[in-house]
Amino acid sequence: MRIVVASGKGGTGKTTVATSLAVELASRGERVAYLDFDVEAPNGHIFLPPVVEESVPVEVPIPAIDDEKCTACGKCCEACQFNALACVADRVLVFPEMCHGCGACALACPEDAISEVPRTVGWMDIGYSGAVSFAQGKLSIGEAMAVPVIRALKKRVPVEGFSVLDSPPGTSCPVVETVRGADRVMLVTEPTPFGLNDLKLAVETVRSLGVPAGIVINRSGIGDSGVADYCRREGLRVYASIPDDRSVAEAYARGELPGRVIPEYGRIIGKLADELVRPEAEVGVS
Ligand code: SF4
Ligand code: SF4
Incomplete structure (x- = not known):
């Protein structure tokens, strides 16, 4: 199953969710690959320090x-x-x-x-981080075209097991190229007017590609109910709501996966993984 974790804007906690999900699935004995498609600023390697076996030019x-x-x-x-x-x-x-x-x-x-x-125009690093297969794309400094690097990295998505694709933020060509052909998309957002604005654009983009999407509301408790109301109106399934918690931000600042030090965060990511391993019809993705 190819799962893209995306967001309409940067700073929503997308990479934290994507890397946590990969680790959670691997802890269940699943075959899992994490691939960082945010090629202009890949940072999943901070949470999942990899052993790089191969660096390939694009x-x-x-x-x-x-x-x-x-x-x-x-x-x-x-x-x-x-x-x-x-x-x-x-x-x-x-x-x-x-x-x-x-x-x-x-x-x-x-x-x-x-x-x-x-x-x-860029590079790919291929390796592993613990039980998780790891790959990341890196656009060369000063290069404008991310899509060739993303296309090359897509060829490295394994055909078996779970693949968690950490998308670039936004709704431009690199995002479209990452999402195309996915089985599901998780859109990570935050419950603020800015989050809602960018979520709407991301939902439109994903729908235009015909990929089923669900929502993860990060830092729930801040902002307002606009995102939750929008999801209800649009029939979008909310996969998980992650409460705003200073200790999550502190774990992030230390480069630690929050689920490893905050049991509640780990429990929510566990429920998220439960949703994904269920059949699509049962999950009722929109
Ligand atoms: S298309 Fe004409 S101008 Fe261009 S390289 Fe060929 S001969 Fe030269
Ligand atoms: S036609 Fe295509 S290959 Fe040739 S210079 Fe233009 S973009 Fe490059």
Whole structure:
């Protein structure tokens, strides 16, 4: 089962929930993988310190122009939808950071003057943390395109057992790419007007992808009832409500999984895991 833990905004406690869930499922003897798709700022490794067995570069093919063959016809620049090429006088300029590696320019070139060379845009670390298989994507500093790293990491999602995918926050392309093909999504939110605003966007995004979603309300007790009312109106199942508790924040600040030091937190994550191992129809995901 591929479970994505996502949130409409950062700072909701998504990674704490995702890593806690992975550890809880592993403690039950399940085969579990945790994969950090928050490739711009992966931090699941703080809760699950990994033994990294393999670091693999993620590469995007970018064009290399053979000036001897190029006739400056301009067809490659017309074909590029991402403004990664500029045809200036009798030369073609390549802007590697803009290139999506789609290959359209090479196909459009009538002179066979374009070959492809790899460009590293990020890395994947593969290993394990205790009984949990571990993988994380890391976008290189200064890179704009997270999706190639996410696509590469998705190829590392095991086909058996439980996989907990820690999504980037928000609703942009990297989130869509992470959620696509998942079995369930858990949207972690907080009961504030800001949380509600971003939750609505996240629910729309997930629904547009046709993936069943449930909600985890973190820090319940702060804010107002807007999130709970919205979930009721929309028929969204609330998988768990995690009370606001200073000791959870203190555990987080120490880089400790709260469930290891706060029994109540561990009990809630246990119930969350119970929900996930039940069949979809029984859980009644929306
Ligand atoms: S590979 Fe695609 S994105 Fe990159 S320069 Fe060629 S057409 Fe543009
Ligand atoms: S399409 Fe080929 S020949 Fe034409 S400008 Fe581009 S690289 Fe040069």
